[in-house]
Amino acid sequence: MSKFSAVSLLKGALTGYKNVEPQWPDAELKSEYDVIIVGAGGHGLGAAYYLAKEHGITNVAVIDKGWLGGGNTGRNTTIIRSNYLYDESARLYDHAVDLWDGLSQDLNYNVMFSQRGVMMLAHNVHDVQSFKRHIHANRLNGVDNVWLTPEQAKEKCPPLNISPSARYPVMGAAFQQRGGTARHDAVAWGYARAAAARGVDIIQNCPVLSIERGPEGAVTGLQTARGFVKAKKIAVSAAGGTSVVMDTAGVRLPLESYPLQALVSEPVKPIFPQVVMSNTVHAYISQSDKGELVIGSGTDQYVSYSQRGGLPLIEHTLAAICEVFPIFRRIRMLRKWGGVVDVTPDRSPILGKTPVQGLYLNCGWGTGGFKATPGSAHVFAHTIAQDEPHPINAPFTLERFETGRLIDEAAAAAVAH
Amino acid sequence: MAFNTIVETLPAMGRFSLRCKRENTVAMSKALGFELPSTISELVRSGNVTALKLGPDEWMLTCPMDERAKIKEPLAAVYADAVHSLTEVSSREVSIRVSGPEAEELLSTSCPRNLRELTVGCGVRTVFDSVQVILTREEQNQFRLDVWRSFVPHVMGLLSVATKEFECGL
Amino acid sequence: MLLIHCPYCKEKLPELEFEYAGQAHIARPLNPAEQSDAEWRDYLFIRSNVRGDHAEQWRHTHGCGRYFNALRNTVSDKFIATYEIEQPRPTGSEEGEKSNEQLES
Structure with a gap:
């Protein structure tokens, strides 16, 4: 496969990109693999890439029931940040931010990582106290985060309404400069291309029917729509579909799958310099490089695999956006979509081994999995290769729901995030 | 157009939230001097007093401000035999x-x-x-x-x- | 917007009047002190998260105020039945039931 460089791009531009070759081959399913990863999203493809690159394991397949990056990887609002309260979470998400920085070079594929800064608005006294606590905790953990007064926030983000009489008054904001956005599809494509170049098979449109286990309990392989495949190790990275897949191996999980919606407006000229989030009203907004405003809302209240979600939530989100940014009141929305997010009781992911030998699990990212993609993939690959969690993901066990050692970001943020 | x-x-009016079990509704009705509505959303009027059924065991009673005793007193009198919860929510x-x-x-x-x-x-x-x-x-x-x-x-x-x-x- | 039939109000009403309240028919252990940690985990955290017919609790918060149960398909979001809280789970559609068996076996 050819390498992208300034020269190759210039050549492509001059010749109209007529002879673009496929970036990865459509692989045939082999009969046996060392590792099979279920789910070809950013997390799964990334884990395959790091398995090949850092652990020398290349007899790997990534299997997906649909197309590559067609699940939550292609359905999120592309926000990246690491301003989490607890030490465990801060380490995990900050590991991801460290890897985001330099990912395009590493993959030789532009993921358009833009550290434009993430601003989280405080609308009441509780928010102010909670965000300041987050800021102090973050700085102790080496994560950048600063407090902004309403005027400083307005200076950074001019469309913000800081009138004290607003329905959701802005009393200040927490600001992480290293946060930002990345091009979500490019993350999946970049990892797929780089992994395939190292020998990983990417198998699309191949639903997994069940995980098969031998008489001693260890995994033996996967039953798929294209027949049985032997595997020494199976790693499930299937987001909203995790409960259904894992159930076939007899592992029941503390997960519930909810619809999470997002929408984009018509494209407009650059007007919105940061990512702005409001946890209290649960709306977040940024402007894509194409000029669309990308707006995300909270999860619907009921469990569902519909990939749709209800309109009342969209209405609530847009009402909040219009209130905080009156300038956007007459902008038109182009399209909306939904993903299925798997949520744990403590809103922290499950990333590690399972009671079944040879079965590894990466799930429970809830509404915030995209930002963690490289970090999660990196430590998940370590866990699979070494049969031992990386120190960063060691606290994110499945057992914590039995021992009670939760990582309660749900209580820390009072929202799913 | x-x-x-x-x-x-x-203007302000007297309002009471009444909760009671099904077996006590007969006693409530008797004390109030009219039949409490039996289906949700049904509204019954008796003189200046109205009763609206909001839930399986919940009614909203209203009356003019100076006639609140007409609701309070008869229900208080039967409290010992027909347990209920009557809360004034006028304000x-x-x-x-x-x-x-x-x-x-x-x-x-x-x-x-x-x-x-x-x-x-x-x-x-x-x-x-x-x-x-x-x-x-x-x-x-x-x-x-x-x-x-x-x-x-x-x-x-x-x-x-x-x-x-x-x-x-x- | 979902339209939900409240078994107490006997009316089909908009979702905005209701609150979702999690999986139904999870009984609190009768002897909490005798439960093992694993049993507490199952009671508190493990959920069926079924892709099919799901028995769940709803509350008609901005209406009659009552909790009730519903059987809803989690792929189509279509309500198969709503029923009062003491009643047993009704049987759902054939397809939805199949995926339930898959989960419970």
């Missing part, structure tokens, strides 16, 4: 009356219910732009909203914005 729908707040709510030919449409701007299905003389608890309200259809073109006091400015604000939009023909 002519728009003749009026939004007004009503909790303010009533807003919406009357005129476009009343139904005006309320539909913020109420998700199909108001055509709310029959005259019935009342329900519902939401009005995320505010919990009791909505009663007093006449074909006349509704009453009972709103918790602190939400009144929000509800009145929405109704006045909607009124302006209707007046402009939007």
